Amino acid sequence: MSQEESLKIELVDLHGRALTAGDGDSGAIASLAGKALRANRGTSLNLDWVEQVRVNTSAVERRTATLVTRRTVKKEWQMAWLLRAITCMDLTTLSGDDTDERVRRLCAKARQPLQNELIERLGIGALKIRVGAVCVYHLFVETARRALEGSGIPVAAVSTGFPAGLSPLEERIAEIRRSVQAGAQEIDVVITRAHVFGGDWQKLYHEIVAFKDACGPAHLKVILGTGDLLTLRNVAKASMVAMMAGADFIKTSTGKETVNATLPVGLVMTRAIREYAEETGMAVGFKPAGGIRTAKQSLEWLALIKEELGDAWLAPQLFRFGASGMLADIERQLEFHVTGRYSAEHRHPIA
Secondary structure, three states, X not given: OOHHHHXXXXXXXXXXXXXXXXXXXXXXXXXXXXXXXXEOOOOOOOHHHHHOOOOOHHHHHHHXXXXXXXXXXXXHHHHHHHHHHXXXXXXXXXXXXXXXXXXHHHHHHHHOOOOHHHHHHHOOHHHOOOOOEEEEOHHXXXXXXXXXXXXXXXXXXXXXXXXXXXXXXXXXXXHHHHHHHHOOOEEEEEOOHHHHHOOOHHHHHHHHHHHHHXXXXXXXXXXXXXXXXXXXXXXXXXXXXXXXXXXOEEEOOOOOOOOOOOHHHHHHXXXXXXXXXXXXXXXXXXXXXXXXXXXXXHHHHHHHXXXXXXXXXXXXXXXXXXXOOHHHHHHHHHHHHHHOOOOOHHHOOOO
């Protein structure tokens, strides 16, 4: 089997068909090495497991460097991958000058990320491509919820003193509850990085457990702020603690750090997810965010996910991009596929 064939993703599978456990276990949300996995409920804090974490930094860097040279997809298969990237995208606006009208325009883009002409030329109308979620500040949760009503697209709210995460714990918990009450179905929280620097895993665990409790039925996405954590070992340990505390997703960055999502960090976090799944039988999602701006980068991340975690993670239930700026470049690549010409970026406005 060629590399291209080994990475092929069929267009008909864009909404996750044939990517679930498929073993008759109605509670399973994924499978890994033939083992059905359930949603993460968390575990007690296992400090021995955390302290045993080791990361070979040079090996991680070699592995990710070869990933982008060994794995490619071409022609219609590449288009299928790019369409899947759209379905796994958290379309986001987190600017200081956000307005209700900007959020409504973003939600309209979320409902139909591609222009009608492009959809017709690609012949993908029946797939009803849409993004994985819309992510906004708490102030705009109600606006986004109304704009997305009936679409099935969830609203995600950044919370807990985003992006620094340094407000008092009681205020951060209250912020989560307010966002859930306003209609947010996903909450992206920021951890206290100082707990990682000091190796105070008990405090980090209890903080995330409190966030999880405050979320109620909403999904908890835990932002580690990996660009601030200094070492890949810290990233791996923080990932493990977050999953033990009940995170539904672990996320690289706020997008506001100097260094955001990188493939070495992604490899460390996805292998932590795999180890956790093997030990506990529970699946945790992954969200790289920040610094992902091109269609080519989306293909690199999808290849990493497929190789490290398998097809079950190639769906919005378990994988998201926090990378709204990438959508315009994906649209340009899709248009080039059907016309043979690259369009100007302003032809594909985000909102």
